[in-house]
Amino acid sequence: MHLTIGPITCSIEGLTEEEIPLNSRQFQTEGQEADICYTFHEVEELPAPDEHWARIFERPDIQVFQHGALEARKLAVGNMQAAYALYQERDERTIDIYYLNTIKSQLLIDTIFVSCLALERHFAKKDAYILHCCFTHHHGQAILFSGPSGIGKSTHAELWCRHIENTHVVNGDRCLIYKDKEGRYWAGAWPVCGSSQICLTEAYPLKAIVFMGQAPHNEVVPVRPMQLFKQLSSQVTINWWNKTQAGQALDSLQHMLGKVNMCNYACNLTPEAPKYLYNYLREKEWIS
């Protein structure tokens, strides 16, 4: 079985189509050559990475090991006592995933399944990044509402859908940003969508990233590039334990800052909020 997500096609062995989550299943393709080959192994006990692997990073939900340029990860829910899978690279494009037989049914949860693939590591090599945002389509164009959880991204996107015609949400929580061969930025589908339950497999040219804030009056707040850069990089998934990749990611995001229109929008929850921003984006000719 092959899954194509943005610029990467991966083959999945060891699981049947019915054993992968519904959203991820939407990305199934045929006939494309795989960039990465994953083999899932059901085990009673997780193997430990051997002595060649050095542990370089630890958090309650992940342990990262390094062996030359290769990486292994032990994944857990909450703490390492509850580790459920081991991701281990055989080479750059061949990966084994060992998972506990007791969690097999949970592999049907997109977040669990996608975490096993460590995709952000492979996307980074293709200059593609996952942004925490509400990915909204308007008239063949992508507008991304980004910002910390609870700031009102989805609520604002809902207001757009209600008050601005030809608008719908593509993914309520995440978006894959990548470049085409001509260097143009695209917003693409991602199989994890948080609590939004909206996860469409659509991709559109990226026209604007809007960092959301709350305020009694609607206003596009002028900010310096550094502020936008901090906001952008704090909402992108970056493997900070890999210093080279983290540096490359920040370089890429800095490049994106120069090419993609971004702004800060502080707003309320009235029908005027989407209209104000819509007019601003049109006046600036960021969207058509």
Add this chain to the structure above:
Amino acid sequence: MKLNKDLVLREVGGEYMIVNPFSDTVDMTQVYSLNETAAWLWQQMEGKEFTVADLVAVLCEEYEVDTETATADLTELCQQWIAAGLAQE
């Protein structure tokens, strides 16, 4: 003293920031910002052992500033860098 070798100086739109990629909880909205002079001093001292007097010497050579003012300012700057974990004594 010595700068923390894991840190990376980055310039965005004429402003400077210090990022620690090895921090367990990288919060990009809370990263340390430097003004242009502090960033220039940072670049001069990367990978070297240095004292406040070394900073004063390079600063006074590059900028028109008297030694007394430079010493006071750079003593404070070094204290800030140490307190923020950017440098070690």
